[in-house]
Amino acid sequence: MQLAFVLVEPKVPENVGAAARALCTMGFGELWLVNSDLHTRPEAHWLAHGSDHILGNARIFPDLTAVRNSVDLLMGTSAKPRHHRQDWHQPAQLREIIAGKGASVATAALVFGREDRGLSNDELALCDLLTGFPMAVSYPSLNLSQAVMLYAWELSGLALAPTEQSRPEATDARLGALRQRLETLLPELDAPSDGKLSQWVFERLPLLTERDIGFAHTLCGNIERKLRESSSSDQQAPFR
Incomplete structure:
Protein backbone atom coordinates (compact mmCIF):
# COMPACT_ATOMS: atom_id res chain seq x y z
CA MET A 1 0.00 0.00 0.00
CA GLN A 2 1.15 3.50 -0.81
CA LEU A 3 0.18 6.07 1.79
CA ALA A 4 0.32 9.71 0.70
CA PHE A 5 0.05 12.83 2.83
CA VAL A 6 -1.87 15.62 1.09
CA LEU A 7 -1.62 19.33 1.94
CA VAL A 8 -4.49 21.39 0.52
CA GLU A 9 -3.44 24.94 -0.40
CA PRO A 10 -0.92 25.41 2.44
CA LYS A 11 -0.17 29.04 3.26
CA VAL A 12 3.27 28.82 4.89
CA PRO A 13 6.25 27.30 3.00
CA GLU A 14 8.01 26.50 6.27
CA ASN A 15 5.12 24.21 7.18
CA VAL A 16 5.55 22.33 3.92
CA GLY A 17 9.26 21.84 4.60
CA ALA A 18 8.63 20.73 8.18
CA ALA A 19 5.94 18.31 6.96
CA ALA A 20 8.40 16.78 4.50
CA ARG A 21 10.92 16.35 7.31
CA ALA A 22 8.29 14.67 9.49
CA LEU A 23 7.41 12.21 6.73
CA CYS A 24 11.05 11.38 6.08
CA THR A 25 11.78 10.63 9.74
CA MET A 26 8.81 8.26 9.94
CA GLY A 27 9.60 6.36 6.73
CA PHE A 28 7.09 7.99 4.36
CA GLY A 29 7.95 9.53 1.02
CA GLU A 30 4.73 10.63 -0.65
CA LEU A 31 3.93 14.32 -0.21
CA TRP A 32 1.11 15.63 -2.42
CA LEU A 33 0.08 19.27 -2.71
CA VAL A 34 -3.21 20.71 -3.91
CA ASN A 35 -3.03 24.00 -5.83
CA SER A 36 0.33 25.01 -4.37
CA ASP A 37 3.96 25.47 -5.34
CA LEU A 38 5.26 26.21 -1.85
CA HIS A 39 7.48 23.13 -1.96
CA THR A 40 9.72 25.04 -4.39
CA ARG A 41 10.27 28.00 -2.06
CA PRO A 42 13.62 28.40 -0.29
CA GLU A 43 11.83 28.66 3.06
CA ALA A 44 10.46 25.15 2.62
CA HIS A 45 13.93 23.75 2.01
CA TRP A 46 15.30 25.59 5.04
CA LEU A 47 13.15 23.43 7.30
CA ALA A 48 13.31 20.22 5.25
CA HIS A 49 16.70 19.20 6.72
CA GLY A 50 17.63 16.13 4.70
CA SER A 51 14.20 15.61 3.16
CA ASP A 52 14.65 17.82 0.10
CA HIS A 53 14.08 14.75 -2.07
CA ILE A 54 10.51 14.54 -0.75
CA LEU A 55 9.92 18.16 -1.72
CA GLY A 56 11.50 17.55 -5.11
CA ASN A 57 9.27 14.55 -5.79
CA ALA A 58 6.05 16.13 -4.50
CA ARG A 59 3.00 15.53 -6.71
CA ILE A 60 0.80 18.51 -7.53
CA PHE A 61 -2.98 18.29 -8.04
CA PRO A 62 -5.32 21.08 -9.17
CA ASP A 63 -7.99 20.23 -6.59
CA LEU A 64 -9.02 17.54 -4.12
CA THR A 65 -11.33 15.92 -6.68
CA ALA A 66 -8.24 15.00 -8.71
CA VAL A 67 -6.76 13.38 -5.59
CA ARG A 68 -10.06 11.54 -4.98
CA ASN A 69 -9.83 10.06 -8.47
CA SER A 70 -6.25 8.87 -7.88
CA VAL A 71 -6.72 6.84 -4.68
CA ASP A 72 -8.76 3.96 -3.30
CA LEU A 73 -9.14 5.45 0.18
CA LEU A 74 -9.34 9.18 0.97
CA MET A 75 -9.17 10.26 4.61
CA GLY A 76 -9.77 13.85 5.70
CA THR A 77 -8.60 15.51 8.88
CA SER A 78 -11.16 17.48 10.86
CA ALA A 79 -11.13 18.91 14.37
CA LYS A 80 -14.53 17.35 15.05
CA PRO A 81 -17.26 15.28 13.37
CA ARG A 82 -19.20 17.18 10.70
CA HIS A 83 -22.84 17.16 9.58
CA HIS A 84 -23.93 14.15 11.64
CA ARG A 85 -21.33 11.89 10.01
CA GLN A 86 -20.50 8.92 12.20
CA ASP A 87 -17.16 8.16 10.58
CA TRP A 88 -14.80 10.35 12.65
CA HIS A 89 -11.91 8.31 14.02
CA GLN A 90 -8.97 8.96 16.27
CA PRO A 91 -5.49 8.22 14.83
CA ALA A 92 -5.07 4.85 16.58
CA GLN A 93 -8.41 3.70 15.16
CA LEU A 94 -7.35 4.99 11.75
CA ARG A 95 -4.23 2.84 11.86
CA GLU A 96 -6.33 -0.28 12.49
CA ILE A 97 -8.66 0.59 9.63
CA ILE A 98 -5.79 1.08 7.17
CA ALA A 99 -3.92 -2.01 8.34
CA GLY A 100 -7.00 -4.16 7.69
CA LYS A 101 -7.27 -3.17 4.04
CA GLY A 102 -4.45 -5.38 2.70
CA ALA A 103 -4.34 -5.54 -1.10
CA SER A 104 -7.81 -4.02 -1.43
CA VAL A 105 -6.21 -0.56 -1.21
CA ALA A 106 -3.31 0.21 -3.53
CA THR A 107 -3.10 3.90 -2.62
CA ALA A 108 -4.52 5.75 0.38
CA ALA A 109 -4.26 9.46 1.06
CA LEU A 110 -4.53 11.44 4.30
CA VAL A 111 -5.64 15.03 3.67
CA PHE A 112 -4.76 18.10 5.71
CA GLY A 113 -6.59 21.40 5.24
CA ARG A 114 -5.42 24.99 5.10
CA GLU A 115 -3.76 26.48 8.16
CA ASP A 116 -6.41 29.18 8.56
CA ARG A 117 -9.65 27.33 7.75
CA GLY A 118 -9.02 23.64 7.21
CA LEU A 119 -10.99 21.68 4.62
CA SER A 120 -14.22 23.02 3.16
CA ASN A 121 -17.49 21.13 3.56
CA ASP A 122 -17.38 20.11 -0.11
CA GLU A 123 -13.84 18.77 0.34
CA LEU A 124 -14.81 16.84 3.46
CA ALA A 125 -17.72 15.33 1.52
CA LEU A 126 -15.22 13.82 -0.93
CA CYS A 127 -13.50 11.90 1.87
CA ASP A 128 -14.35 8.30 2.70
CA LEU A 129 -13.85 8.95 6.40
CA LEU A 130 -12.74 11.68 8.76
CA THR A 131 -10.09 11.65 11.47
CA GLY A 132 -8.88 14.00 14.16
CA PHE A 133 -7.03 14.31 17.44
CA PRO A 134 -9.10 14.71 20.60
CA MET A 135 -7.88 17.86 22.32
CA ALA A 136 -7.37 18.28 26.05
CA VAL A 137 -8.37 21.92 25.73
CA SER A 138 -10.75 23.82 23.51
CA TYR A 139 -7.98 25.29 21.33
CA PRO A 140 -9.28 24.75 17.80
CA SER A 141 -6.39 23.14 15.94
CA LEU A 142 -2.81 21.94 15.71
CA ASN A 143 -0.14 23.57 13.59
CA LEU A 144 -0.12 21.92 10.15
CA SER A 145 3.36 20.42 10.38
CA GLN A 146 2.69 19.26 13.96
CA ALA A 147 -0.43 17.44 12.77
CA VAL A 148 1.51 15.78 9.96
CA MET A 149 4.19 14.67 12.43
CA LEU A 150 1.67 13.17 14.86
CA TYR A 151 -0.11 11.22 12.14
CA ALA A 152 3.16 10.10 10.56
CA TRP A 153 4.30 8.76 13.93
CA GLU A 154 0.99 6.99 14.59
CA LEU A 155 0.89 5.46 11.10
CA SER A 156 4.60 4.64 10.82
CA GLY A 157 5.17 1.17 9.42
CA LEU A 158 2.17 1.31 7.08
CA ALA A 159 4.22 2.65 4.16
CA LEU A 160 4.80 -0.82 2.78
CA ALA A 161 6.61 -1.77 -0.39
CA PRO A 162 4.51 -3.35 -3.17
CA THR A 163 3.92 -7.08 -2.68
CA GLU A 164 2.62 -9.95 -4.74
Missing part, protein backbone atom coordinates in the same frame (compact mmCIF):
# COMPACT_ATOMS: atom_id res chain seq x y z
CA GLN A 165 -0.81 -9.30 -3.24
CA SER A 166 -0.92 -5.81 -4.73
CA ARG A 167 -0.26 -6.84 -8.33
CA PRO A 168 -2.52 -5.32 -11.00
CA GLU A 169 -4.69 -8.45 -11.26
CA ALA A 170 -6.22 -7.54 -7.89
CA THR A 171 -7.62 -4.23 -9.20
CA ASP A 172 -11.23 -5.43 -9.44
CA ALA A 173 -11.18 -6.49 -5.78
CA ARG A 174 -10.12 -3.08 -4.49
CA LEU A 175 -12.07 -0.70 -2.31
CA GLY A 176 -12.26 1.95 -5.03
CA ALA A 177 -13.82 -0.50 -7.47
CA LEU A 178 -16.39 -1.52 -4.85
CA ARG A 179 -17.32 2.13 -4.25
CA GLN A 180 -17.88 2.68 -7.98
CA ARG A 181 -19.92 -0.51 -8.17
CA LEU A 182 -22.18 0.58 -5.32
CA GLU A 183 -22.63 4.06 -6.76
CA THR A 184 -24.18 2.39 -9.80
CA LEU A 185 -25.98 -0.42 -8.00
CA LEU A 186 -27.72 1.39 -5.12
CA PRO A 187 -29.96 3.54 -7.34
CA GLU A 188 -31.07 0.38 -9.17
CA LEU A 189 -32.20 -1.09 -5.87
CA ASP A 190 -34.67 1.76 -5.41
CA ALA A 191 -32.82 3.17 -2.43
CA PRO A 192 -34.89 5.63 -0.39
CA SER A 193 -35.06 9.07 -1.95
CA ASP A 194 -33.75 10.70 1.23
CA GLY A 195 -30.36 9.07 0.62
CA LYS A 196 -30.05 7.59 4.12
CA LEU A 197 -29.29 4.10 2.83
CA SER A 198 -26.50 5.37 0.60
CA GLN A 199 -25.11 7.49 3.44
CA TRP A 200 -25.13 4.49 5.76
CA VAL A 201 -23.41 2.27 3.18
CA PHE A 202 -20.70 4.75 2.19
CA GLU A 203 -19.88 5.72 5.77
CA ARG A 204 -19.26 2.07 6.64
CA LEU A 205 -17.58 1.06 3.40
CA PRO A 206 -14.11 2.36 4.40
CA LEU A 207 -14.27 0.31 7.62
CA LEU A 208 -14.42 -3.03 5.80
CA THR A 209 -11.44 -5.34 5.97
CA GLU A 210 -9.85 -6.83 2.87
CA ARG A 211 -11.87 -10.03 3.36
CA ASP A 212 -15.11 -8.09 3.84
CA ILE A 213 -14.45 -6.13 0.64
CA GLY A 214 -14.07 -9.41 -1.24
CA PHE A 215 -17.39 -10.67 0.16
CA ALA A 216 -19.06 -7.36 -0.76
CA HIS A 217 -17.80 -7.68 -4.35
CA THR A 218 -19.28 -11.18 -4.51
CA LEU A 219 -22.60 -9.94 -3.14
CA CYS A 220 -22.69 -7.09 -5.68
CA GLY A 221 -21.94 -9.56 -8.45
CA ASN A 222 -24.85 -11.79 -7.40
CA ILE A 223 -27.24 -8.83 -7.20
CA GLU A 224 -26.10 -7.54 -10.60
CA ARG A 225 -26.67 -10.96 -12.14
CA LYS A 226 -30.17 -11.19 -10.67
CA LEU A 227 -31.01 -7.71 -11.97
CA ARG A 228 -29.83 -8.69 -15.46
CA GLU A 229 -31.84 -11.90 -15.35
CA SER A 230 -34.93 -10.02 -14.19
CA SER A 231 -34.51 -7.42 -16.93
CA SER A 232 -34.02 -10.09 -19.58
CA SER A 233 -37.08 -12.00 -18.35
CA ASP A 234 -39.24 -8.86 -18.51
CA GLN A 235 -38.13 -8.16 -22.06
CA GLN A 236 -38.87 -11.71 -23.22
CA ALA A 237 -42.29 -12.01 -21.53
CA PRO A 238 -45.13 -12.35 -24.13
CA PHE A 239 -47.98 -9.87 -24.23
CA ARG A 240 -51.08 -10.98 -22.37
Whole structure:
Protein backbone atom coordinates (compact mmCIF):
# COMPACT_ATOMS: atom_id res chain seq x y z
CA MET A 1 0.00 0.00 0.00
CA GLN A 2 1.15 3.50 -0.81
CA LEU A 3 0.18 6.07 1.79
CA ALA A 4 0.32 9.71 0.70
CA PHE A 5 0.05 12.83 2.83
CA VAL A 6 -1.87 15.62 1.09
CA LEU A 7 -1.62 19.33 1.94
CA VAL A 8 -4.49 21.39 0.52
CA GLU A 9 -3.44 24.94 -0.40
CA PRO A 10 -0.92 25.41 2.44
CA LYS A 11 -0.17 29.04 3.26
CA VAL A 12 3.27 28.82 4.89
CA PRO A 13 6.25 27.30 3.00
CA GLU A 14 8.01 26.50 6.27
CA ASN A 15 5.12 24.21 7.18
CA VAL A 16 5.55 22.33 3.92
CA GLY A 17 9.26 21.84 4.60
CA ALA A 18 8.63 20.73 8.18
CA ALA A 19 5.94 18.31 6.96
CA ALA A 20 8.40 16.78 4.50
CA ARG A 21 10.92 16.35 7.31
CA ALA A 22 8.29 14.67 9.49
CA LEU A 23 7.41 12.21 6.73
CA CYS A 24 11.05 11.38 6.08
CA THR A 25 11.78 10.63 9.74
CA MET A 26 8.81 8.26 9.94
CA GLY A 27 9.60 6.36 6.73
CA PHE A 28 7.09 7.99 4.36
CA GLY A 29 7.95 9.53 1.02
CA GLU A 30 4.73 10.63 -0.65
CA LEU A 31 3.93 14.32 -0.21
CA TRP A 32 1.11 15.63 -2.42
CA LEU A 33 0.08 19.27 -2.71
CA VAL A 34 -3.21 20.71 -3.91
CA ASN A 35 -3.03 24.00 -5.83
CA SER A 36 0.33 25.01 -4.37
CA ASP A 37 3.96 25.47 -5.34
CA LEU A 38 5.26 26.21 -1.85
CA HIS A 39 7.48 23.13 -1.96
CA THR A 40 9.72 25.04 -4.39
CA ARG A 41 10.27 28.00 -2.06
CA PRO A 42 13.62 28.40 -0.29
CA GLU A 43 11.83 28.66 3.06
CA ALA A 44 10.46 25.15 2.62
CA HIS A 45 13.93 23.75 2.01
CA TRP A 46 15.30 25.59 5.04
CA LEU A 47 13.15 23.43 7.30
CA ALA A 48 13.31 20.22 5.25
CA HIS A 49 16.70 19.20 6.72
CA GLY A 50 17.63 16.13 4.70
CA SER A 51 14.20 15.61 3.16
CA ASP A 52 14.65 17.82 0.10
CA HIS A 53 14.08 14.75 -2.07
CA ILE A 54 10.51 14.54 -0.75
CA LEU A 55 9.92 18.16 -1.72
CA GLY A 56 11.50 17.55 -5.11
CA ASN A 57 9.27 14.55 -5.79
CA ALA A 58 6.05 16.13 -4.50
CA ARG A 59 3.00 15.53 -6.71
CA ILE A 60 0.80 18.51 -7.53
CA PHE A 61 -2.98 18.29 -8.04
CA PRO A 62 -5.32 21.08 -9.17
CA ASP A 63 -7.99 20.23 -6.59
CA LEU A 64 -9.02 17.54 -4.12
CA THR A 65 -11.33 15.92 -6.68
CA ALA A 66 -8.24 15.00 -8.71
CA VAL A 67 -6.76 13.38 -5.59
CA ARG A 68 -10.06 11.54 -4.98
CA ASN A 69 -9.83 10.06 -8.47
CA SER A 70 -6.25 8.87 -7.88
CA VAL A 71 -6.72 6.84 -4.68
CA ASP A 72 -8.76 3.96 -3.30
CA LEU A 73 -9.14 5.45 0.18
CA LEU A 74 -9.34 9.18 0.97
CA MET A 75 -9.17 10.26 4.61
CA GLY A 76 -9.77 13.85 5.70
CA THR A 77 -8.60 15.51 8.88
CA SER A 78 -11.16 17.48 10.86
CA ALA A 79 -11.13 18.91 14.37
CA LYS A 80 -14.53 17.35 15.05
CA PRO A 81 -17.26 15.28 13.37
CA ARG A 82 -19.20 17.18 10.70
CA HIS A 83 -22.84 17.16 9.58
CA HIS A 84 -23.93 14.15 11.64
CA ARG A 85 -21.33 11.89 10.01
CA GLN A 86 -20.50 8.92 12.20
CA ASP A 87 -17.16 8.16 10.58
CA TRP A 88 -14.80 10.35 12.65
CA HIS A 89 -11.91 8.31 14.02
CA GLN A 90 -8.97 8.96 16.27
CA PRO A 91 -5.49 8.22 14.83
CA ALA A 92 -5.07 4.85 16.58
CA GLN A 93 -8.41 3.70 15.16
CA LEU A 94 -7.35 4.99 11.75
CA ARG A 95 -4.23 2.84 11.86
CA GLU A 96 -6.33 -0.28 12.49
CA ILE A 97 -8.66 0.59 9.63
CA ILE A 98 -5.79 1.08 7.17
CA ALA A 99 -3.92 -2.01 8.34
CA GLY A 100 -7.00 -4.16 7.69
CA LYS A 101 -7.27 -3.17 4.04
CA GLY A 102 -4.45 -5.38 2.70
CA ALA A 103 -4.34 -5.54 -1.10
CA SER A 104 -7.81 -4.02 -1.43
CA VAL A 105 -6.21 -0.56 -1.21
CA ALA A 106 -3.31 0.21 -3.53
CA THR A 107 -3.10 3.90 -2.62
CA ALA A 108 -4.52 5.75 0.38
CA ALA A 109 -4.26 9.46 1.06
CA LEU A 110 -4.53 11.44 4.30
CA VAL A 111 -5.64 15.03 3.67
CA PHE A 112 -4.76 18.10 5.71
CA GLY A 113 -6.59 21.40 5.24
CA ARG A 114 -5.42 24.99 5.10
CA GLU A 115 -3.76 26.48 8.16
CA ASP A 116 -6.41 29.18 8.56
CA ARG A 117 -9.65 27.33 7.75
CA GLY A 118 -9.02 23.64 7.21
CA LEU A 119 -10.99 21.68 4.62
CA SER A 120 -14.22 23.02 3.16
CA ASN A 121 -17.49 21.13 3.56
CA ASP A 122 -17.38 20.11 -0.11
CA GLU A 123 -13.84 18.77 0.34
CA LEU A 124 -14.81 16.84 3.46
CA ALA A 125 -17.72 15.33 1.52
CA LEU A 126 -15.22 13.82 -0.93
CA CYS A 127 -13.50 11.90 1.87
CA ASP A 128 -14.35 8.30 2.70
CA LEU A 129 -13.85 8.95 6.40
CA LEU A 130 -12.74 11.68 8.76
CA THR A 131 -10.09 11.65 11.47
CA GLY A 132 -8.88 14.00 14.16
CA PHE A 133 -7.03 14.31 17.44
CA PRO A 134 -9.10 14.71 20.60
CA MET A 135 -7.88 17.86 22.32
CA ALA A 136 -7.37 18.28 26.05
CA VAL A 137 -8.37 21.92 25.73
CA SER A 138 -10.75 23.82 23.51
CA TYR A 139 -7.98 25.29 21.33
CA PRO A 140 -9.28 24.75 17.80
CA SER A 141 -6.39 23.14 15.94
CA LEU A 142 -2.81 21.94 15.71
CA ASN A 143 -0.14 23.57 13.59
CA LEU A 144 -0.12 21.92 10.15
CA SER A 145 3.36 20.42 10.38
CA GLN A 146 2.69 19.26 13.96
CA ALA A 147 -0.43 17.44 12.77
CA VAL A 148 1.51 15.78 9.96
CA MET A 149 4.19 14.67 12.43
CA LEU A 150 1.67 13.17 14.86
CA TYR A 151 -0.11 11.22 12.14
CA ALA A 152 3.16 10.10 10.56
CA TRP A 153 4.30 8.76 13.93
CA GLU A 154 0.99 6.99 14.59
CA LEU A 155 0.89 5.46 11.10
CA SER A 156 4.60 4.64 10.82
CA GLY A 157 5.17 1.17 9.42
CA LEU A 158 2.17 1.31 7.08
CA ALA A 159 4.22 2.65 4.16
CA LEU A 160 4.80 -0.82 2.78
CA ALA A 161 6.61 -1.77 -0.39
CA PRO A 162 4.51 -3.35 -3.17
CA THR A 163 3.92 -7.08 -2.68
CA GLU A 164 2.62 -9.95 -4.74
CA GLN A 165 -0.81 -9.30 -3.24
CA SER A 166 -0.92 -5.81 -4.73
CA ARG A 167 -0.26 -6.84 -8.33
CA PRO A 168 -2.52 -5.32 -11.00
CA GLU A 169 -4.69 -8.45 -11.26
CA ALA A 170 -6.22 -7.54 -7.89
CA THR A 171 -7.62 -4.23 -9.20
CA ASP A 172 -11.23 -5.43 -9.44
CA ALA A 173 -11.18 -6.49 -5.78
CA ARG A 174 -10.12 -3.08 -4.49
CA LEU A 175 -12.07 -0.70 -2.31
CA GLY A 176 -12.26 1.95 -5.03
CA ALA A 177 -13.82 -0.50 -7.47
CA LEU A 178 -16.39 -1.52 -4.85
CA ARG A 179 -17.32 2.13 -4.25
CA GLN A 180 -17.88 2.68 -7.98
CA ARG A 181 -19.92 -0.51 -8.17
CA LEU A 182 -22.18 0.58 -5.32
CA GLU A 183 -22.63 4.06 -6.76
CA THR A 184 -24.18 2.39 -9.80
CA LEU A 185 -25.98 -0.42 -8.00
CA LEU A 186 -27.72 1.39 -5.12
CA PRO A 187 -29.96 3.54 -7.34
CA GLU A 188 -31.07 0.38 -9.17
CA LEU A 189 -32.20 -1.09 -5.87
CA ASP A 190 -34.67 1.76 -5.41
CA ALA A 191 -32.82 3.17 -2.43
CA PRO A 192 -34.89 5.63 -0.39
CA SER A 193 -35.06 9.07 -1.95
CA ASP A 194 -33.75 10.70 1.23
CA GLY A 195 -30.36 9.07 0.62
CA LYS A 196 -30.05 7.59 4.12
CA LEU A 197 -29.29 4.10 2.83
CA SER A 198 -26.50 5.37 0.60
CA GLN A 199 -25.11 7.49 3.44
CA TRP A 200 -25.13 4.49 5.76
CA VAL A 201 -23.41 2.27 3.18
CA PHE A 202 -20.70 4.75 2.19
CA GLU A 203 -19.88 5.72 5.77
CA ARG A 204 -19.26 2.07 6.64
CA LEU A 205 -17.58 1.06 3.40
CA PRO A 206 -14.11 2.36 4.40
CA LEU A 207 -14.27 0.31 7.62
CA LEU A 208 -14.42 -3.03 5.80
CA THR A 209 -11.44 -5.34 5.97
CA GLU A 210 -9.85 -6.83 2.87
CA ARG A 211 -11.87 -10.03 3.36
CA ASP A 212 -15.11 -8.09 3.84
CA ILE A 213 -14.45 -6.13 0.64
CA GLY A 214 -14.07 -9.41 -1.24
CA PHE A 215 -17.39 -10.67 0.16
CA ALA A 216 -19.06 -7.36 -0.76
CA HIS A 217 -17.80 -7.68 -4.35
CA THR A 218 -19.28 -11.18 -4.51
CA LEU A 219 -22.60 -9.94 -3.14
CA CYS A 220 -22.69 -7.09 -5.68
CA GLY A 221 -21.94 -9.56 -8.45
CA ASN A 222 -24.85 -11.79 -7.40
CA ILE A 223 -27.24 -8.83 -7.20
CA GLU A 224 -26.10 -7.54 -10.60
CA ARG A 225 -26.67 -10.96 -12.14
CA LYS A 226 -30.17 -11.19 -10.67
CA LEU A 227 -31.01 -7.71 -11.97
CA ARG A 228 -29.83 -8.69 -15.46
CA GLU A 229 -31.84 -11.90 -15.35
CA SER A 230 -34.93 -10.02 -14.19
CA SER A 231 -34.51 -7.42 -16.93
CA SER A 232 -34.02 -10.09 -19.58
CA SER A 233 -37.08 -12.00 -18.35
CA ASP A 234 -39.24 -8.86 -18.51
CA GLN A 235 -38.13 -8.16 -22.06
CA GLN A 236 -38.87 -11.71 -23.22
CA ALA A 237 -42.29 -12.01 -21.53
CA PRO A 238 -45.13 -12.35 -24.13
CA PHE A 239 -47.98 -9.87 -24.23
CA ARG A 240 -51.08 -10.98 -22.37
